Amino acid sequence: MEIRLIGSHGEQVGIMQTSEAMKLAEAEELDLVLIAPVAKPPVCKIIDYNKFRYEQLRKEKEAKKKQKVIETKEIRFSPNIDVNDMNTKAAAARKFLQHGDKVKVSMRFRGREISHMAQRSHVLDEFAEKLADVSVIDKPSKVEGRSLVMFLSPKK
Numbered sequence: 001m002e003i004r005l006i007g008s009h010g011e012q013v014g015i016m017q018t019s020e021a022m023k024l025a026e027a028e029e030l031d032l033v034l035i036a037p038v039a040k041p042p043v044c045k046i047i048d049y050n051k052f053r054y055e056q057l058r059k060e061k062e063a064k065k066k067q068k069v070i071e072t073k074e075i076r077f078s079p080n081i082d083v084n085d086m087n088t089k090a091a092a093a094r095k096f097l098q099h100g101d102k103v104k105v106s107m108r109f110r111g112r113e114i115s116h117m118a119q120r121s122h123v124l125d126e127f128a129e130k131l132a133d134v135s136v137i138d139k140p141s142k143v144e145g146r147s148l149v150m151f152l153s154p155k156k
Contacts, residue, residue: 001017015041030046030047078113080120086126104150105151124141125141137152
């Protein structure tokens with residue numbers, strides 16, 4: 001099979017048979033590594049395989065460090081929440097949003113409260129209004145079992 005070979009110092013050696021490339025790699029006491037298998041012809045390089053693996057792992061670790069993991073924090077309250085309690089919960093949610101996390105706001109209905117679910121959906125809207133300067137409604141409020149749930153994400 002024909003391959004495009006890159007030498008140990010990064011120079012183009014050319015297109016040759018795999019067996020010839022293996023002989024060149026053995027002569028330099030290095031490994032023949034397939035770099036680009038989908039290219040026509042496939043690209044191989046003469047390098048130390050252990051060093052190559054080490055470099056790849058280091059690049060993956062660097063990429064992982066730069067990644068920002070977005071967590072989802074949850075704020076729960078009941079439908080008959082008082083104004084001061086609402087402000088306290090809004091302050092906690094504001095802190096989460098400023099930190100860059102998403103916030104799941106859920107209002108739990110217990111017992112007979114569930115029959116008044118439609119009248120209490122405005123509480124979630126008021127909560128979202130309090131946080132309008134730092135958040136955007138990701139998913140509007142919807143019913144999930146005995147709860148009314150809404151997702152907020154931080155403004156860009």
